[in-house]
Amino acid sequence: MTSGPNSTPSGDIRIDLLLxxxxxxxxxxxxxxxxxxxxxxxxxAQTKKADGRGIELSQAGVNACVAHGLSVVQGDADKDLANxxxxxxxxxxxxxTLQQVRHPRDxxxxxxxxxxxxxxxxxxxxxxxxxxxxxxxxxxxxxxxLNRPWYDTPNSHFCTIKDFAILCxxxxxxxxxxxxxxxxxxxxxxxxxxxxxxLFSEQGVxxxxxxxxxxxxxxxxx
Amino acid sequence: xxxxxxxxxxxxxxxxxxxxxxVAYETYGTLNxxxxxxxxxxxxxxxxxxxxxxxxxxxxxxxxxxMVGPGQPFDTxxxxxxxxxxxxGCMGTTGPKSIDPKTGKPYxxxxxxxxxxxxxxxxxxxxxxxxxxxxxxxxxxxxxxxxALQWTVTYPERVHSAIPLGSAAHHTAQNxxxxxxxxxxxMGDPDWHGGDYMSHNTIPRAGLSVARMAAHxxxxxEAAMHRKxxxxxxxxxxxxxxxxxxxxxxxxxxxxxxxFVERFDAxxxxxxxxxxxxxxxxxxFQGVLGDAFRQSPTRxxxxxxxxxxxxxxxxxxxxxxxxxxxxxxxxxxxxESDKGHDAFLLDEPExxxxxxxxxxxxxxxxxxxxx
Numbered sequence: 152m153t154s155g156p157n158s159t160p161s162g163d164i165r166i167d168l169l170l171x172x173x174x175x176x177x178x179x180x181x182x183x184x185x186x187x188x189x190x191x192x193x194x195x196a197q198t199k200k201a202d203g204r205g206i207e208l209s210q211a212g213v214n215a216c217v218a219h220g221l222s223v224v225q226g227d228a229d230k231d232l233a234n235x236x237x238x239x240x241x242x243x244x245x246x247x248t249l250q251q252v253r254h255p256r257d258x259x260x261x262x263x264x265x266x267x268x269x270x271x272x273x274x275x276x277x278x279x280x281x282x283x284x285x286x287x288x289x290x291x292x293x294x295x296x297l298n299r300p301w302y303d304t305p306n307s308h309f310c311t312i313k314d315f316a317i318l319c320x321x322x323x324x325x326x327x328x329x330x331x332x333x334x335x336x337x338x339x340x341x342x343x344x345x346x347x348x349x350l351f352s353e354q355g356v357x358x359x360x361x362x363x364x365x366x367x368x369x370x371x372x373x
Numbered sequence: 374x375x376x377x378x379x380x381x382x383x384x385x386x387x388x389x390x391x392x393x394x395x396v397a398y399e400t401y402g403t404l405n406x407x408x409x410x411x412x413x414x415x416x417x418x419x420x421x422x423x424x425x426x427x428x429x430x431x432x433x434x435x436x437x438x439x440m441v442g443p444g445q446p447f448d449t450x451x452x453x454x455x456x457x458x459x460x461x462g463c464m465g466t467t468g469p470k471s472i473d474p475k476t477g478k479p480y481x482x483x484x485x486x487x488x489x490x491x492x493x494x495x496x497x498x499x500x501x502x503x504x505x506x507x508x509x510x511x512x513x514x515x516x517x518x519x520x521a522l523q524w525t526v527t528y529p530e531r532v533h534s535a536i537p538l539g540s541a542a543h544h545t546a547q548n549x550x551x552x553x554x555x556x557x558x559x560m561g562d563p564d565w566h567g568g569d570y571m572s573h574n575t576i577p578r579a580g581l582s583v584a585r586m587a588a589h590x591x592x593x594x595e596a597a598m599h600r601k602x603x604x605x606x607x608x609x610x611x612x613x614x615x616x617x618x619x620x621x622x623x624x625x626x627x628x629x630x631x632x633f634v635e636r637f638d639a640x641x642x643x644x645x646x647x648x649x650x651x652x653x654x655x656x657x658f659q660g661v662l663g664d665a666f667r668q669s670p671t672r673x674x675x676x677x678x679x680x681x682x683x684x685x686x687x688x689x690x691x692x693x694x695x696x697x698x699x700x701x702x703x704x705x706x707x708x709e710s711d712k713g714h715d716a717f718l719l720d721e722p723e724x725x726x727x728x729x730x731x732x733x734x735x736x737x738x739x740x741x742x743x744x
Contacts, residue, residue: 213704214706214723214726214727216704217674217731218726219730219733219734220734220735220737221704221730222672222704223704223705224675224697224704224705225705225706226693235697236699
């Protein structure tokens with residue numbers, strides 16, 4: 152064992168990442184886009200015997216991952232997904248990153264080209280607190296889940312749970328599972344994927360797939 | 374020393390059959406029972422087989438002593454590290470200064486033009502001779518990185534993991550141009566005698582020295598040079614209004630050039646720079662580099678350095694994209710360093726950390742006895 156950097160992918164993994172891991176079948180090939188310090192990849196390798204790969208924008212994150220034996224490349228979801236072959240992974244994972252990319256629609260399309268399935272988690276801009284702050288006070292919401300002011304946030308493309316579902320429908324992507332979670336990443340079983348999810352869930356986790364017969368490769372594939 | 378190609382010669386890319394030929398090599402550490410703890414290191418343009426410890430020829434420490442040794446990333450307490458002087462070199466392996474058995478005289482320019490692939494094939498023959506089938510890892514920087522890449526393409530089934538550092542899938546126009554300056558300096562030196570300087574008892578000192586000076590600049594970064602020398606004057610307080618080595622940087626380069634001619638053969642320099650220029654994995658695979666790595670079983674760790682303008686990150690990223698396109702297992706790390714191309718030889722803690730981690734991951738997926 153090497154003496155690693157501070158960001159050791161270890162047992163203390165974010166709860167929402169555990170939830171994502173639960174959606175992944177053992178022994179799968181997984182591409183984690185925006186894999187950070189590699190906690191999810193590490194967890195999947197340990198508990199699911201997954202063959203995991205990662206892409207991470209921050210060099211510090213990449214170096215930490217590789218120093219812990221994970222296969223991770225420095226790269227940008229907006230630019231570098233085009234290099235990956237079609238259906239080369241069982242799952243493409245994008246956790247808390249879709250709202251930060253330049254072209255979320257293209258990235259989503261690419262994820263479901265590269266992966267047979269995709270697991271996406273997004274913050275919900277339709278949450279009642281967000282609506283309240285914007286609607287009642289006329290300010291850009293700063294909540295515990297969205298804790299940075301508008302001028303200092305990496306998030307550039309917020310959407311609501313409803314918006315996301317509509318985009319998936321437009322792209323012919325099927326939502327196989329939808330799990331509502333709170334700001335700590337805990338499941339919200341009562342809200343679940345019901346009609347009030349868009350009002351009460353702080354984050355949404357989605358398991359997506361492309362129905363067979365509708366899997367024409369996206370432009371730029373290969 | 375191993376004499377190879379006695380029964381079956383090595384067929385070079387240029388068509389010439391070479392054999393028998395000699396490969397000078399060094400090993401460090403102990404080969405385990407399963408012969409599964411081999412790390413092959415490939416040296417750069419002017420490197421040699423003396424990776425670590427004291428170089429018996431120069432008396433200086435080995436070129437990769439920070440990487441190779443007990444407790445180092447290529448830990449000689451665990452791994453069996455092999456390094457061979459490349460074909461065409463001048464440190465004991467057959468090259469242009471060796472005696473041509475047909476004439477009894479040094480080959481000189483009658484030596485066949487060597488490619489990176491030829492070097493790798495010679496190394497593969499050496500490993501056969503040593504009874505080593507699979508290598509746990511192949512690694513090298515610059516021209517050594519080219520060899521590591523070529524290994525994964527020519528002998529994918531023999532390579533479990535590869536770490537090319539500061540490397541590229543082909544030499545760029547700028548790389549070729551810089552090499553051409555060096556070659557012209559050598560060939561323009563009257564002491565070169567059309568490559569036949571040994572029979573004239575001369576060495577093209579001036580030419581080889583200038584070649585080294587030009588190359589040396591390309592191995593450093595502007596920042597590193599500025600930090601080391603700035604505009605400081607050498608052994609004087611004022612400008613001389615002449616063409617002596619007024620500046621420290623001039624004096625340094627002249628010194629680098631003059632010590633280089635003592636240890637390196639000018640014709641070897643021509644052959645090895647040519648081998649690098651000819652290296653082009655992209656055109657070898659009809660412009661689709663990804664095809665070079667289809668079905669590759671090798672785990673790759675590509676490493677580049679921010680301050681390297683000779684083999685910049687962009688060139689390394691070309692390899693990464695091709696590996697991704699081939700769905701190969703690849704890690705890619707860019708190390709923050711302003712030390713230029715030579716950074717892979719230097720004390721870069723993040724590079725060492727990365728390599729330790731990568732080897733750990735590689736060992737977990739290694740079917741041989743875990744090194």
